[in-house]
Amino acid sequence: MVAQIVRKSNAAVYAGELGSIYILEKYRGRGVGRTLVQSLAKSMMEHNFDSMLVWALAKNPYRRFYETLGGEYVCSRQIQIRSSNFEEAAYGWRDITSLLSSLSNATGFGSP
Numbered sequence: 341m342v343a344q345i346v347r348k349s350n351a352a353v354y355a356g357e358l359g360s361i362y363i364l365e366k367y368r369g370r371g372v373g374r375t376l377v378q379s380l381a382k383s384m385m386e387h388n389f390d391s392m393l394v395w396a397l398a399k400n401p402y403r404r405f406y407e408t409l410g411g412e413y414v415c416s417r418q419i420q421i422r423s424s425n426f427e428e429a430a431y432g433w434r435d436i437t438s439l440l441s442s443l444s445n446a447t448g449f450g451s452p
């Protein structure tokens with residue numbers, strides 16, 4: 341599993357940015373992603389980042405994960421990777437404290 345986290349966001353009013361998150365396929369659906377986001381949110385709060393943004397490829401069905409965790413659609417942008425254009429969608433949490441509250445009831449790793 342990989343989580344790339346906490347860097348200062350240059351987007352809108354959001355203070356922190358989740359760069360990317362990737363869970364190995366065999367570990368998905370066990371609460372690992374939620375636990376990583378929770379850990380990141382705690383770390384952001386400790387570093388006085390009070391809001392968070394994440395960019396996801398618009399065509400990636402896994403972006404719905406962020407909606408499940410309460411992320412609100414913010415905006416879209418076009419990006420270029422090598423010579424191809426892609427659309428990205430941003431999801432944001434304006435209040436890290438609320439995110440942490442909503443995640444607090446479901447911690448730890450479970451069976452699939």
Ligand SMILES: CC(C)(COP(=O)(O)OP(=O)(O)OC[C@H]1O[C@@H](n2cnc3c(N)ncnc32)[C@H](O)[C@@H]1OP(=O)(O)O)[C@@H](O)C(=O)NCCC(=O)NCCS
Nearest residue numbers: 361362363368369370371372373374396402403404405408
């Ligand atoms: C997206 C990803 C990080 C989720 O991690 P995970 O460990 O499988 O997720 P969790 O088990 O912690 O799930 C937490 C909640 O999100 C929901 N969820 C997980 N994947 C989802 C998806 N693709 N669409 C909608 N909801 C999703 C779960 O149902 C769960 O909600 P519930 O507790 O209400 O049932 C993981 O599937 C992944 O690494 N995907 C491939 C990489 C990728 O595309 N990453 C970028 C995402 S844009």
